Amino acid sequence: MENPVLESVKHVVAVASGKGGVGKSTVTVNLALAMAAEGHRVGLLDADIYGPSQAQMLGIAPGTRPSMVDDQTMRPVEAHGLKAMSMAMLVDIETAMVWRGPMVSGAFQQLLTQTEWGELDYLFIDMPPGTGDIQLTLSQKVPVTGSVIVTTPQDIALLDARKGIEMFRKVNVPVLGVVENMSLHTCSNCGHTEHIFGEGGGEKIAAQYDTEMLGQLPLALSIREQVDGGRPTVVAEPEGDVAMTFRRMASRIDEQLAAKGAQGGPSISFGE
Template identity: 50%
Template structure:
């Protein structure tokens, strides 16, 4: 365990404004199941992983985040257009099937009524699905993401504390190339990649047992090795997937001995054994520095850890100390942090030229509050009243003003 070289403020169970305890590593894991393109069977993978995790004794929820094309309720046998009930404190009660709790846009609209929504309304629904649902005690919350790398994906990746992402692809080259983009997007917003799943990986003849690789072979494993992420497994084509999905019973329940069901269970076992993914700061957090409350919990550095994943924050008169997962420590003076702000009032939005006059920043400026911004950045409020800057972990690692040694 690393020992820090600075004195720390005593952690507290929240802030004066929001007395909620900071999450711990033992609490719910939020895992995105994503894909670069549609048609790769991502929702089918999500439904079967959820059922497999329940079979392993975990408490599981699923957010059907594909607002425009929700399919999870049908795959789990949950009737569409059945508005969920509400708790007395106005939280949504999720539907439940096969031991899996579910929230989806399909519960709020008819099959023949498309969700015609602009971006802000989509974001509002997603925030409600995650934060305003009475999930109860969960071990894992799976987010069945829509395909692509657009606004919905960024909203979920940046606004919520994702433990990691599972990327689903098929063996053909076009799908693999787009899967790489999806992986890179998650990496850019500091969402750990828990692994890659190759779906529709060969067809086993039910009569003779011969395997035919319709969409090529081994591409998913090769991409995973090339990008340095875990390869969770290959799921073969199985006609039972269609029948079980239409019947509302995941394949792992309706055809438990099939090769595809065995593959799903192996992938779920691998995910369950990964713990919380790449350990970093416990998010969300809201650290009131003056009161010494809400300081985030952290983790220890690990061998081969990421350079842009912070595991602990410390603050004293010398500046903000950030301990990184790869074992390094950065020390950034608070005045340097204030001068580096890139918000619209401090930088020209078109040219990036600084608008802030250094002469107007006091030499003794202090940080009064530090909070998490999704999984990729922190916000900082300063003693001069400025509080609109967002500092990404990537930018913080790049601007380190000093290196200090561990003791």
């Protein structure tokens, strides 16, 4: 890697979605915690400059600030065994980030390269939705090992998920798989199960793009309540079905990257 701060990070995994509202941040934090539960050293970068949420999801108290190594370098904040960094740790969370693209890209680069991550097996990056400035900066500046696409079975979400996959394919980043969130809902009163947002969409996309379905997650009140309360499901119910699904996804990602060898991710760009 070009930046010495990132030299000791083995794998950078971008978690992305084509649109907002599909639960990407919830998936990212639980996936990172699941990878840590598998015995790996894990960091989590919240790259959503406009709407950072990972600090709350990890139970990091408002107003918490990273300590400084020197004038240029910050120490990540540790929570639930993860090393985390987010814009929410640098500014008042009530402040609206009214910034143009170059300022957003610059903030992302600072969070990524001016954080002393130390020795990490995985650095998960919670990407903002879409294919904009942050995605462009990431593709130009960071050797990304692989990407994970989060979607729901809803047709419009699947359409946008395709755009995300196409973006990573264009810049030669392997798509490690698709996570289908809100796949089905089971009524807490009567036990009836139904596919509120449709069925089978994630599997179709995975097949279409020759990647795999990493896992399917339910639409469940408990998952939302747990991340809102700062104890994501993998921490709150480590032996539960949802946590086990995340553990299986983490193991599969680790298997894929081990099979690819230790050469790291491609240094990617949008061309000359």
